Amino acid sequence: MKKKVLLMGASGSGKTSMRSLIFSNNPASLTARLGATIDVEQNHVRFLGDLILNLWDCGGQDAFMDSYLTTQRGTIFKQVGVMIYVFDVESREILKDLEYYRDCMTGLQQYSPDAAVFLLIHKMDLVREPRQPTFLKRKQELEEASGDISVSVLATSIYDESLYKAWSNIVHTLIPNANVLSRHLNVFANACSATEVILFERTTFLVIATSSQANSDGHDHEAEAMYTKRYERTSELIKYFKHSCTRAREEFRSLEMELYDFTAVLDEMTRNTYVMVVVHDPGIEIAALKMNIKLARRKFEELQNDSLGT
Template sequence: MYFIRVERWQHSAFDFLPSPTSTPSSTPKMKKKVLLMGASGSGKTSMRSLIFSNNPASLTARLGATIDVEQNHVRFLGDLVLNLWDCGGQDAFMDSYLTTQKSTIFQQVGVMIYVFDVETREVGKDLEYYRDCLAGLQQFSPDAAIFLLVHKMDLVREPRQPTFDKKKQDLQEASGDADISVFGTSIYDESLYKAWSNIVHTLIPNASILSRHLATFAAACNATEVVLFERTTFLVIATSSSNAASVSETSSGIVELDSKRYERTSELIKAFKHSCSRIREEFRSLELELYDFTAVLDEMTRNTYVMIIVHDPTIEVAALKLNIRLARRKFEELQSDSLVSA
């Protein structure tokens, strides 16, 4: 009976949208400039190493201070290239960015990420530099998205929320009318993945289309939820349900969902991938069959992984993996078409 449902999805579930005309091999590369700024020692390079180089937090202490601007081209989703500018935060460099290099630094920025050390004693100077950077961004890249990270939250004593709330309020006041997003982060827990997943989501063209098709795919699998991850970073690209959803209604009843489920999955899988690399093995897929749910994590496209969560005990893992195989070609086309149409 379940195989019949799979066949019905294969032939009709995606027919309501026109098929993309492009192929993955013909997709032009698209660049997005990401500006990473903040005071020296605030943790910019460490978080970049953890997110994009698959290094564990324990190795970030070996990283030295960034001198001037360090540019990296990070391939994301295959044909989307993040032009990451890691800007040294020493006073001399910051003064240069805001005077002689101002147009170079702040032109054509897609996203600015400003990192604040939660325990810094130079709050006034930090905010002054931030306001100057904000003015430069508004002059040369007024449409850029702005993310503020209150970093090293692991150093704050519990309860941490009041400290973060106070910092967030100060940053909102310093930002004036600018549209900002503020996150509390640490390289030692899942909070960093939550922030960066939100950041890269703004850079993915037509991410809502991927979410809509994931919802169709979830219905075909009778899944509680389906999540699409970028292959290298394991940041969340799209989900079949709203990120804010705390419950899901399935055929087996109402299921409560952990609000930190996405970023925790990213953190755990990245740690598992690192363990695999240490024994010279390549991570390929993961299957979990527990008493209350089943999870399958497998390749969806050349650049993505998909995770399917089901709470229906009658659904076999083999059926979920068959659905993934049937969906691969369609999601390759969707990803390619999304970048072409941007």
């Protein structure tokens, strides 16, 4: 199963750096070594085992952008599943950026009208606090430039968890029946008496699905009281930990945490996913959580294969 992902934006906006962090497990400190993308760089990234992301990283120099919109128009914009357009928040050529963006949207509507569109306002770490007013101003500009087309506008930086939040949202749109996985995570969470269960993709550690232990009024009050960026922050920390393991020539397998107010276990769920189980009941042993994960593996392998049509 293959999905075309189009990564576009002006040269120097940070497209290749974010791709390096998400799919190559490189830390942010090494992105300065990356050179500018020349024309189109294609990569086939295996995600969830049988889902192939056909990632088109398009160079943002004017000559390349003009070529994409003229002679290569049909090739670039045909059969796109998701277009990700990256804007440098400190760009001094915002009018030109918006003009190219509008032209790209026209090409996308012509050849792939059903494609999802994500607009990333990138390098937010360069903006002085408070950052929200700057983000909201740029978001309004982009939504106005998009007209009647539905777009998702997100703030990102390679130096915090916002990049993982954005890409988790992006890949979630590419996974068929992702809601089915969430429903079964709810069942699994109930069986474990867990506060929360999170399913991660094995290679990227992007969040695929989460449980939602809702009360009778439809709100998850206990989850709302927890740190709102916990999913993305966990992805970021585990990626750094895995990188440290690689440098030490060790293989990352699982993680167990037993603190005064909660217990968490991160372990393999399927051959392509990891699961994190968080409980606040001090009477539940780590061994019991690991046993429940072991017993659930076969079912989640079947669910994953069904969701991908394999």
